[in-house]
Amino acid sequence: MNELLKDIESLAAAAGAAIMEVYESDDFGVDHKADDSPLTKADLAAHEVIVAGLKKLTPEIPVLSEESADIPFEERQQWNQYWLVDPLDGTKEFIKRNGEFTVNIALIKAGKAILSVVYVPVTEVSYSAAVGEGVFKREGGKKSSICVMKNSRFKPTIVGSRSHMSDEVKAYLERLGQHELVSMGSSLKFCLVAEGKADLYPRLGLTSEWDTAAAQCIVEQAGGQVVTLEGEPLMYNTKDSLLNPHFMVFGDKSRDWVNI
Known part of the structure; x- marks a missing residue:
């Protein structure tokens, strides 16, 4: 598992390099998908790098990427394990040139992410995790283990979407009180x-499974939880739709973040 994780880190970095080539150019080639979400040359370049790399590393494991997601559930439900990929998560942030975008690669087995890498192309920071192997942040050539804030702050730090702050989240934060x-x-x-830099990420809006899988593995291996509003772990490839239900991400399990 350790060797595979190293290979996936290298693959994510290679995809990040492809993204940065476009990021540093004058032409993003912005297009729009059927749901009006943006698509750039960088999304496609990273997708091609990752899919080719995964097919070489693990030819027996299928790949589901945001940029090749039209695989029927009848076929997907036969998969015991597969790669779930978001080649460029945060395309809107990419277009804004604020650096807050990532490469997400996760290995899913029986509905759960068991190995993952989240890579930040602009800073070359990576987060990696695997079940039973721990979770690590690599920054400036240094690798260190990370951990959630297990006892939340009196005035909790909440992290929210820069581009998708919903009315439901705003109402939730009002009920939460000081933060x-x-x-x-x-x-x-x-x-x-x-x-441990934030206590809670409430997501009361639409996301897709490739948006969350890799990062969920990072959170869970760091001691946190990612749960639906029914308190169940977010699961993958269990239904026809690839949309997630609303969910909460937190470190302090003793506090009821859902019923505020």
């Missing part, structure tokens, strides 16, 4: 919780 709000793009919101 400090940090806005962040992409799966970096999960990572802030995983390394």
Whole structure:
């Protein structure tokens, strides 16, 4: 598992390099998908790097990527394990050039993420985790283990979406009371919780499974939880739709974050 994780870290970095080539150019080639979400040359370049790399590393394991997601559930439900990929999470942040975008690669087995990498191309920071192997942050050539804030702050730090702050989240935060709000793009919101810099990420809006899987593994291996509003862990490839239910990401399990 350790060797595979190292290979996936290298693959994520290679995808990040492909993204940065576009990021540093004058032409993002912005297009729009059927749901009006943006698509750039960088999304496609990273997708091609990752899919080719995974097919070489693990030819027997299927790949589901945001940029090749039209695989019928009848086929997907036969998979015991598969790679779930978001080649460029935070395309809106990429277009804004604020650096808050990531490469997400997760290995899913029986509905759960068991190995993952979240890579930040602009800073070359990576987060990696595997069940039974721990969770690590690699920054500036240094690798360190990370852990959630197990006892939440009296005035909790809440991380919210920079581009998708819903009315439901705003109402939730009003009910929560005193808090400090940090806005962040992409799966970096999960990572802030995983390394103890935030107490909670409430997501009361639409996300897709590739948006969350890699970062969920990071959070869970750091001692946190990612649960639906019914208190159940977020699961993968269990239904026809690839949309997630609303969910909460937190470190302090003794506090009821859902019923506020």
